[in-house]
Amino acid sequence: MGSLEIVNLAGLVSGRLGEAVRPVGALRCEDGLIAALDAAGDGDVVVDAAGAVAIPGLIDSHAHVVFGDWTPRQSALGWIESSMHGGVSMMMSASEVHLPGRPSDREGVKALAIAAQRAFDRFRPGGVKVLGGSVIVEPCLEPEDFGWLAERGVGLAKVGFGAFERQGDAAPLVRAAQAAGMVVMNHTGGASIPGSSPVTIEDVLALGCDIIGHANGGPTSLPDEDLEGLFEAPGAIQLVQAGNLRSSLRILELASERGALDRIVLATDTPTGTGVMPLGMIKTVTELSSLASIAATDAISMAGAGNARVLRRPEGVLDVGRPADVVLLQPPLGGVASDPLAAIERGDIPGIAGVVIDGELRALRSRNSPAPAREARLVRGAAA
Ligand SMILES: [Zn+2]
Incomplete structure (x- = not known):
């Protein structure tokens, strides 16, 4: 080297x-x-x-990778390499949920996570380290599936898209994923893709994930009166570019009051319907620092070290x-x-x-x- x-x-x-x-x-x-x-x-x-x-290189903890340097959501190629030009050195998959025809049976759900983990382990567009292969928590999975997947290298899980009547019902599977050592992230707020159901503050608290994914909505936010409840949940509180900016500012205010800025992590939640945003991370840092009067050094920390800590990685410092x-x-x-x-x-x-x-x-x-x-x-x- x-x-x-x-x-x-x-x-x-x-x-x-x-x-x-x-x-x-x-x-x-x-x-x-x-x-x-x-x-x-x-x-x-x-x-x-x-x-x-x-x-430090910026870490996007909510990136909708699928396969290769391709996003089916916006029919674009080269978006990961383009994000490197926006200062991103690492991305965490928010599950390969955008794969056209994605499988929803037990074997298929597991196979997709393994295939994505393997593929991104061997392919780094623009040098970006992509943590791929986030298993989508579906009702067809059994608790023992998470240990089986973890043994095979899958370290991430995403909850909030599965066909549960109430997303909080997935809590026993989230516990199984965490017991297997996985980092689990939930979807928060209104439903983003057809066929999924909203995730309420009650669901967030029941799920107890490691990352409260787009706590400011992806893109539809929780009601204002529920935002305080985020601080009762154990996980990192993720604010994303493709969410509700007003809610992000309110959450930062609540975090400052509580001396809990160390719980805030930044991400883009792209590519999505919002688009491909190569400057999404640095734009989020800039918007939240300038509008919430947070030191640039601290906003950078939320976009780097904060994400690295929850991902148990040495990057970000x-x-x-x-x-x-x-x-x-x-x-x-x-x-x-x-x-x-x-x-x-x-x-x-x-x-x-x-x-x-x-x-x-x-x-x-x-x-x-x-x-x-x-x-x-x-x-x-x-x-x-
Ligand atoms: Zn997302």
């Missing part, structure tokens, strides 16, 4: 909630990990960041020994802010001037973000 160095940084966002920008001027990556918070000047690949701020998933941010060219974090806090999407995943340079100048005020430059070596 070799070494990569990023020099001439203006600072580094660790990704830890509540931590200010660190005055780090360079990064050295070896064999996919961060080896040092300085540079020796002899990397196989050397990037001059031109004064960019380094942040920039420090020695962590995976080298790094995004270089600049203020957007022509914007009023002189640094990228101030741009986010005033609602301007920053310029993405470089994306590194597992220590490999994937893009220098994003083709999707606004133009960065100063462009990073390859001093030595080549992109992956």
Whole structure:
């Protein structure tokens, strides 16, 4: 894999909630990990960041992957690679529910999860790490199926689309999935696809999932009076781009009051009817930071470390020994802010001037973000 160095940084966002920008001027990556918070000047690949701020790669914990780099929902190809140009280094499948003709019998449901897990284990569009194969919790499954799937590498489950009369009735199967070590996410709010039923706050509490998926609606939100109940449930509270923005702001207000911002995680819930949104993660960070007056560093943490923690992954934090998933941010060219974090806090999407995943340079100048005020430059070596 070799070494990569990023020099001439203006600072580094660790990704830890509540931590200010660190005055780090360079990064050295070896064999996919961060080896040092300085540079020796002899990397196989050397990037001059031109004064960019380094942040952890963004993690989308609600991505509607299906197979390959294809979404049947919007008949689009290349959307995962395009999201990498939006600063996304990892995605978690919200189940392969959009597969045309998806099976709903016991064998078929299990086979789909295994096939997707295997396929994405071996295929990384644009270098993005896709955690694929999220088994859809259907009434035809038996509790022992989850242990069987977990032994075969399936680590994710999604509840809220299955043909249950009340989605809360799936709770015994959710317990079985969690006992098998799976990370379980529920759908919250109004029904999104024909044939599924709404998920109420009572269902959310009964299900007790690890992630309360699109707690701000996907896209239809819970009633305002039910939002406080989210804090009684055990899971991470996920706010998505393709949900109700007003509800997101209300949930952030409730989280701030309770000192519970560490429970908030960000995602896109795309591709869906809302579209393919390559800038969906950084746009969500920018909107929630600027509208809810949350420090850009904290909004970035919710989009990285928060998701990594619930997924039990080492990504999301920039420090020695962590995976080298790094995004270089600049203020957007022509914007009023002189640094990228101030741009986010005033609602301007920053310029993405470089994306590194597992220590490999994937893009220098994003083709999707606004133009960065100063462009990073390859001093030595080549992109992956
Ligand atoms: Zn979804």
